Amino acid sequence: MFDNLSEKLDSVFKKLRGHGVLSEDNIKQTMREVRLALLEADVNFRVVKEFVATVRERAVGQEVLKSLNPAQQVIKVVRDELGRLMGEGEENSLDLAARPPVAIMLCGLQGAGKTTSCAKLALQLRRQKRNPLLVPADIYRPAAIDQLKTLGKQLDIAVFDSQPDRDPVLICEEAQRYAELNGYDTLILDTAGRLHIDEQLMAELVRIKDSLQPREILLVADAMTGQDAVNVAETFNAQLEISGVILTKLDGDARGGAALSIRAVTGKPIKLVGMGEKLDALEVFHPDRMAQRILGMGDVLSLIEKA
Amino acid sequence: AKTQASLVGRIDALLSSSQSIDEDLMEELEEVLVTADFGMQTTMGLMQSLEERISAGEAADPQALRGLLKDEIRQRLRLEAAPLDLESSTPYVIMVVGVNGVGKTTTIGKLAHQFVSQGKTVLLGAGDTFRAAAAEQLTVWGERAGVEVIRQESGSDPAAVAFDAAKAAVARKADVLILDTAGRLHTKVNLMEELKKIRRVLDREIPGAPHETLLVVDATTGQNALVQARLFQEAVEVSGLALTKLDGTARGGMLVAIGNELGLPVRYVGIGEGMEDLRPFDPDLFVEALFEQQG
Numbered sequence A: 001m002f003d004n005l006s007e008k009l010d011s012v013f014k015k016l017r018g019h020g021v022l023s024e025d026n027i028k029q030t031m032r033e034v035r036l037a038l039l040e041a042d043v044n045f046r047v048v049k050e051f052v053a054t055v056r057e058r059a060v061g062q063e064v065l066k067s068l069n070p071a072q073q074v075i076k077v078v079r080d081e082l083g084r085l086m087g088e089g090e091e092n093s094l095d096l097a098a099r100p101p102v103a104i105m106l107c108g109l110q111g112a113g114k115t116t117s118c119a120k121l122a123l124q125l126r127r128q129k130r131n132p133l134l135v136p137a138d139i140y141r142p143a144a145i146d147q148l149k150t151l152g153k154q155l156d157i158a159v160f161d162s163q164p165d166r167d168p169v170l171i172c173e174e175a176q177r178y179a180e181l182n183g184y185d186t187l188i189l190d191t192a193g194r195l196h197i198d199e200q201l202m203a204e205l206v207r208i209k210d211s212l213q214p215r216e217i218l219l220v221a222d223a224m225t226g227q228d229a230v231n232v233a234e235t236f237n238a239q240l241e242i243s244g245v246i247l248t249k250l251d252g253d254a255r256g257g258a259a260l261s262i263r264a265v266t267g268k269p270i271k272l273v274g275m276g277e278k279l280d281a282l283e284v285f286h287p288d289r290m291a292q293r294i295l296g297m298g299d300v301l302s303l304i305e306k307a
Numbered sequence B: 001a002k003t004q005a006s007l008v009g010r011i012d013a014l015l016s017s018s019q020s021i022d023e024d025l026m027e028e029l030e031e032v033l034v035t036a037d038f039g040m041q042t043t044m045g046l047m048q049s050l051e052e053r054i055s056a057g058e059a060a061d062p063q064a065l066r067g068l069l070k071d072e073i074r075q076r077l078r079l080e081a082a083p084l085d086l087e088s089s090t091p092y093v094i095m096v097v098g099v100n101g102v103g104k105t106t107t108i109g110k111l112a113h114q115f116v117s118q119g120k121t122v123l124l125g126a127g128d129t130f131r132a133a134a135a136e137q138l139t140v141w142g143e144r145a146g147v148e149v150i151r152q153e154s155g156s157d158p159a160a161v162a163f164d165a166a167k168a169a170v171a172r173k174a175d176v177l178i179l180d181t182a183g184r185l186h187t188k189v190n191l192m193e194e195l196k197k198i199r200r201v202l203d204r205e206i207p208g209a210p211h212e213t214l215l216v217v218d219a220t221t222g223q224n225a226l227v228q229a230r231l232f233q234e235a236v237e238v239s240g241l242a243l244t245k246l247d248g249t250a251r252g253g254m255l256v257a258i259g260n261e262l263g264l265p266v267r268y269v270g271i272g273e274g275m276e277d278l279r280p281f282d283p284d285l286f287v288e289a290l291f292e293q294q295g
C-alpha cells in the first residue's frame, strides 16, 4: 500500500510519462488510483465518483489523445478539477454588510469546535475594528455558557448574560436588543451541538434563523470527519441554507477530504479554518492548499512541470 | 432523509435485489463498506476475502454473501473484549484520552453513573486544566452521577491534579478513579509527553495505575481514527476504546481497522448525550447495524 496520494500519484504519473500517447486504458488505470487515493483521504464516495467521471470525460476527449504531451494534460485536468471543486478563485470572505447589529450563527455537530470558533471569530472581528457580542445559546451541554464566558473573559470581549433555563431563541432575541442598546455591531451566536437527524433541535436553529436573520450561517465541521460529512452538510444546508463553512482541527494530520465533500454537496464556500486550540488560530481558507493537502501532493505542480 | 436511510439498508436491499453474484454487485458492496468508513485497506481486504470464498463455492447466491461478510468483519474485530475487572485493584484507575471534542468528559460522566449504580464508590479527577470550563463541565457530570470531583484551578499542572486525585482516591478508599484529560491531537508531541507524565504520576501513587487507558474515538471520524489509535497506543499504552456518537448516521467502520491492526478491544459505545447513553460494545449488534434498515 502507498502511504499517501503523493507517492501514489507520483508512481501513476511516472507510468504516464513513459507513454507517448494516452490510451483509454492508461486513463482508466490512472483514474483507478486517483479514486482510491481520494477515498483514502475521506473524500465522500459519491463526490469521488463524480470527480473521476468528470476528469475521465475530459481526459478521454480527442484533444488529449492527439496532443503532444498527453500525460501533462491529464495531470492538469486532475489538478484543475480539484481546484475548481474546492472553490478556487471564488469569493470566500465573511459578508457582514448589513445594518448592525449583524448576526453570525455557528452551528454543527457535537464537539466540532463551535464555541471555540465563536471566540476566535470575535477576536478576529475586533481586530477589524468591529465590536462583537458573544451570545451563548447552548443551554444543553453542561457548562457550555461558562465555557463561552471564560473565553470572552480571556479575550476581554463581551458575552451576553444567559441562563440554561431560557429558551435559546429568546436568548438570541434578547441579545439582539441588548446589542442595539449597547452599541455592539456584531452578534456571534454559539448554538448547541446537535445531530443533523435531530428534528427538534434542527427546528430550533430554524427558529433562531427566522427571528434573527443572521447574515452568515456557518457550519462548523471537523476536518477529521469521514464519509458522513456529506449527510451532515447536506442536511444542515437544506434546513438552514448555510452561507459557508468553518473547517476546524486542521492543525492535525487528517487529509481533510471532508472539505471537498462538503464543498461539493453544498456548493457553499469554506470561509475559515481552525488551526489550533489557541484563540488566534483561525485563518482564511486557501482552496489550492486544501486541494494539495487532500491529495497529499505539494509536489504535484512540479510533476506537471516535469511531465 | 434520503441519504440517512440509504447507507444502512443498502446491503440488504442490494443482496435481495441481485439475481447473481456479479461484478456490479461486488462493486456496490464495496461502496457500502467505503461509505461506512471502513477505509480502503480494510474494504479491499474484505472484498478479497469475499471473492476467495465465493471462488471456493461458499456463496451460491447473493443472500449467502451476507453471512460471509458478517463473518469476515467479525474476524477482524476483537470479539473477546473482556469487561473491566474493577475488582483487580482498589482503587481501579481509568485514564481517559483522545483528540479534541470526541466525548471524553461526557463518557466519564456516563461511566461514573454506571459504576455508581453498580454500587461502586467513584471519584473523578478533572485532569483537563486547559479547555475553558472543562472542570465545570466535569463537575456538572459529577453532580448528576452523585460523585466527587477532584479539581484544581484552571491552568494548573494536570499531573498535579492526577497526583491529588490518586491521593484522594486512596484516602477515601474509592473503588474507581476516573481521570479526565484535555483533548489533544496525537500529532502534538509535547502534549503527548504530558500524558506520559500523568501516567507516571498515577503509577507512582498507585502501583499499576492506570489499570485501563481508555481511548475515546468519535464515530464520525474517518481514516484519521486509525492514526489516532496508533499514536495514542504508542504513547500511553491504550488498553481499550470507547466509540461515541453512534446515534448519528456515521457507522464507525474505522473500528474494524483499529481492531484488526492494533488489536484494541472496543469496550463501550456512546449513543447520546444523556447519562444512560452508554452501552457495552456488542460486535454482533455492530455488524448487524450495517445490514439493518434504518429510519
Ligand SMILES: Nc1nc2c(ncn2[C@@H]2O[C@H](COP(=O)(O)OP(=O)(O)OP(=O)(O)O)[C@@H](O)[C@H]2O)c(=O)[nH]1
Residues within 6 Å of the ligand: A108, A109, A110, A111, A112, A113, A114, A115, A116, A117, A138, A141, A144, A191, A192, A193, A194, A220, A248, A249, A250, A251, A252, A273, A274, A275, A276, A277, A281, B100, B101, B131, B183, B185
Ligand atoms: N486542535 C484543535 N482543536 C480545536 C480546534 N477548534 C476547536 N478545538 C477543540 O475542540 C474541542 C471542542 O471544541 P468546542 O468549541 O467546545 O466544540 P463545540 O462544537 O462547541 O462542542 P459542543 O458545544 O459540545 O457541540 C475543544 O477541545 C477545543 O479546544 C482547532 O482548530 N484545532
Ligand SMILES: Nc1nc2c(ncn2[C@@H]2O[C@H](COP(=O)(O)OP(=O)(O)OP(=O)(O)O)[C@@H](O)[C@H]2O)c(=O)[nH]1
Residues within 6 Å of the ligand: A110, A111, A141, A193, A195, B098, B099, B100, B101, B102, B103, B104, B105, B106, B107, B128, B131, B134, B181, B182, B183, B184, B216, B244, B245, B246, B247, B248, B269, B270, B271, B272, B273, B277
Ligand atoms: N450525540 C452524541 N453526542 C455526544 C456523545 N458523547 C458526547 N457527545 C457530545 O459531544 C460533545 C463533546 O463532548 P465532550 O465530552 O465535551 O468531549 P471531550 O472529548 O471531553 O472534549 P474536549 O475535552 O474539548 O477534548 C458534547 O456536546 C457532548 O454532549 C454521544 O455518544 N452522542
Ligand SMILES: [Mg+2]
Residues within 6 Å of the ligand: A114, A115, A116, A138, A141, A144, A190, A191, A192, A193
Ligand atoms: Mg459548544
Ligand SMILES: [Mg+2]
Residues within 6 Å of the ligand: B104, B105, B106, B128, B134, B180, B181, B182, B183
Ligand atoms: Mg473534555
